[in-house]
Amino acid sequence: MGLQKISEKFQEIFKKIRGQSRLSESNMDAMLKEIRIALLEADVNYKVVKHFLDEVKEKAVGQDVLKKLNPSQMLVSIVQDELTSLLGGEDAPISLNKNKPTIFLMVGLQGSGKTTTSAKLAKFYKSKEKKKVLLGALDVYRPAAIEQLVTLGKQVSVDVFTEGKIDPVELAKHAKKKAYDEHYDVLILDTAGRLQIDDLLMNELKNIKKEIEPDYILLVVDAMSGQEASNVAISFNDALSLSGAIMSKFDSDARGGAALSIKYLTNLSIKFIGVGEKMDDLEQFHPDRMASRILGMGDILTLVEKAKEEIDEKEAKKMTRKMLEGEFNLNDMMQQMKQFNRLGSMSILRLIPGMPKISDEQKELAKREMKNFEVIISSMTEEERLNPEIIKNSRKLRIAKGSGKNVQDINRLLNKFNKTKDMMKQMKSLSKGGKFPPGFGGMNTPFH
Amino acid sequence: MGLFAYLKDKFRKKDNSSDKETKLYDDGLKKQRNELSSKMNDLAKKAKKVNSSYFEQLEEILIEADVGVNLTLSLIEETIECAKKKKIDEPKLINELLIDALLKRYYDDSFDNHDITFRDDRCTVVLICGVNGVGKTTSIAKLGYRYQKQGKKVCFIAADTFRAAAVEQLEEFANRLNVPIVKGDNEEDPSSVIYRGLDYAISHGIDLALIDTSGRLHNKDYLMRELGKINRVIQKRIGTSADESFLVLDASTGQNGLEQAKSFLNTLPLTGLIVTKMDGTSKGGIILAINQEFHLPVRFIGLGEKMEDLTIFNLDKFLYSLLKEVE
Incomplete structure (x- = not known):
């Protein structure tokens, strides 16, 4: 991440x-x-x-x-x-029109990921919000850009409007007409990549904007871009009055500086981040959660949402309550690990406080570590699992023997446990003391 | 005479008779030049004397060019020391010291910007890789165009079987240039496409086989392993790694470019960088940082959207075009 x-x-x-x-x-x-x-x-x-x-x-x-x-x-x-x-304290959610199509215009530099992001956004509205979505292919310049959108449209089972390589302004008008005539909820227009200093192509966007009056104009920004990303955002914003940005390729190891800068310099909020190659890999962006992720405090809320999607809800609720109440023991930790294994995706680990060191590329290592932990925990008595504090030298030796590991392994496990527990305590006191970043106030809502 | 003065001297003499390539550099880098030189000139004009805030502002100019913190700090330190030693305190001269320090880094590392060397015994194989959206496919088309014009028999191997319509994109270029293309089916293992492609190239007397690969983030192990496999398959077919393995880098890339270079170098014997989209406003300072750290030279540079706008990287021309208006 x-x-x-x-x-x-x-x-x-x-x-x-x-x-x-x-x-x-x-x-x-x-x-x-x-x-x-x-x-x-x-x-x-x-x-x-x-x-x-x-x-x-x-x-x-x-x-x-x-x-x-x-x-x-x-x-x-x-x-x-x-x-x-x-990072901009509050979420700035996108709301869809009730009685007419909501039109998105996707803009950005070449190679920032507009086409892929358009398709991911289509999938997002189709699957998560059950909307009728139409994609519009307006990139008439890059070879096979239209074919790319058509192929992706098929993958996410969303209709794609194409009319060949005519004037993009006309294409936009026709796509809008189709969206209105056929009662689509959402229309997402993918445009060609362009430099912000290319007057001709920037004018084309201005004309599209004037003709179809999109509800949201979103700038797609590559998370790996450097200092210039801010200038790009400023220029696009000056020309088009953007409604927000989407950061693509957030699953790279770029450190997200562009995300931090754009909000401050343009006051544009980041709506979504692209976090992988699959069509589901688009997440809504929550600035407050991101701040705590940057500060290494983990991102409990996103974790809970992910967990809710994939684990059964009762277990998720119980787990989260325990985490928040700080009454967390080795049984819980093992339970957690098993659940994550079941999720099949360790990427979720990055959301857990105290575990920021585990990342995508260390997936396998982490999996092995989990296996190790599981073996060690299995060699403990129930009392030890509930009160890991009592595990001192002689117990460590016994557990090491029983699990076929050595004492360092046991120590590593206990360290990790303590770290996780500390973090949870910290979160608990933060949320009580009102010191928590805004937005975390609603922390309890998912588990009433 | 400082390096900067030397460079100005060298080019100013023949600036009037500017050849086509110099013009390409001049046009492509116009935006960056204006910004960079006007910033430095303004700074020198406004400053009454040189103090720590002056150096801070110089630092800002470098960092905004994506040169990177470490390199910037060391360049500024060097300039301060040199100014002290030579007792220089005139802003204009300080700027010159900084540019000299910068140039010294470029030249010290002797950017090895030679053309592709063609083999006599078999087709020359060029592997193109990089993260998503940097311009790999377009660069391949431009390279194909370049060497076709030089009379070489070129073929494309479209091994990006992952991204939707990536093959179609290269195919469209192939049709425009009338170049043969060996392509994979959707989701076919890229290594097998490449194996077939090399077979084709060798049996058809092709001079230059250009291999396009999927965009891959350098921090995804499985994708880097796939690239390693590609390299091994090439080795199996032609006995060595590709004759040239280029990492394509978008000029607007920030400090993450270092991670990219590191990870791709770990996987492949890279022979250089292709830096694309230099005609934007990004100053591409990251290439200096990459060269400093990994000694990976820039071999080609993309200065515009036209087919002929990808050209061999010429350090002198690049630096001169970038800096010539600094007073």
């Missing part, structure tokens, strides 16, 4: 600063410097980094952090708050 590396970096910096008994001006500066490098390495726009650090500094000075009882902890929480507000 894209954010993993920046998340690790932040955790590292936080750990360092928490470890210091005293916070002085000089080690605060050192920390801010490290944060600066972490953000720049993640391709966060230079101006945004500057603004971010200025804000953090100002708040730290304003609150007289250095004189407070627990200065490092306070500084960490200031950074967390600022990061959340940088």
